[in-house]
Amino acid sequence: MFEKIVVAIDGSESADSALEIACDLAKKYQSEIHLVHSPQLETTAIAVGYGAVEINPNPKAVEEAGKQVMDRAVEKATALGCVPGECIISNGDPADEILKAAEAAKADLIIMGRRGLGRLSSLILGSVSQKVSHDAQCACLTVC
Ligand code: ATP
Numbered sequence: 001m002f003e004k005i006v007v008a009i010d011g012s013e014s015a016d017s018a019l020e021i022a023c024d025l026a027k028k029y030q031s032e033i034h035l036v037h038s039p040q041l042e043t044t045a046i047a048v049g050y051g052a053v054e055i056n057p058n059p060k061a062v063e064e065a066g067k068q069v070m071d072r073a074v075e076k077a078t079a080l081g082c083v084p085g086e087c088i089i090s091n092g093d094p095a096d097e098i099l100k101a102a103e104a105a106k107a108d109l110i111i112m113g114r115r116g117l118g119r120l121s122s123l124i125l126g127s128v129s130q131k132v133s134h135d136a137q138c139a140c141l142t143v144c
């Protein structure tokens, strides 16, 4: 069960929890984990701690910040004894990129945070986790 697990990374605490659970399951089921991150103008700078006021719309800065978000996740997974099989950084709509990565890998589970970095809205689920759980062709786990 759970041969391939896709974990959605956005640099948030919820995504960190998603990664912890993914690593735990991966060790139990000998699953391969794939990390997916889709750098966004509004959130990558926040994710690496620059603060909202210093968001730089320069695409190079976003690309750099995206790499940092992924590097941190790889470091965390490795420390938990789980080396990711693939680390995908892809531009586009985050939910679409997560769904594409899951289909390409023939993943049998997607794990993501219930919320992410855009905590302003009062919804219980964020827009990305909502769209992914609605459209996914495999099991999805959203974690707090
Ligand atoms: P919203 O973005 O709708 O304002 P939010 O940021 O609180 O709300 P989501 O963006 O849906 O909530 O985040 C829920 C989870 O989806 C995150 O914990 C993460 O696992 C995944 N996710 C969100 N954005 C991305 C992204 N850019 N790349 C990869 N995964 C993402």
Ligand code: MG
Residues within 6 Å of the ligand: 010, 116, 117, 118, 126, 127, 128
């Ligand atoms: Mg978000």
Ligand code: MG
Residues within 6 Å of the ligand: 118, 127
């Ligand atoms: Mg958003």
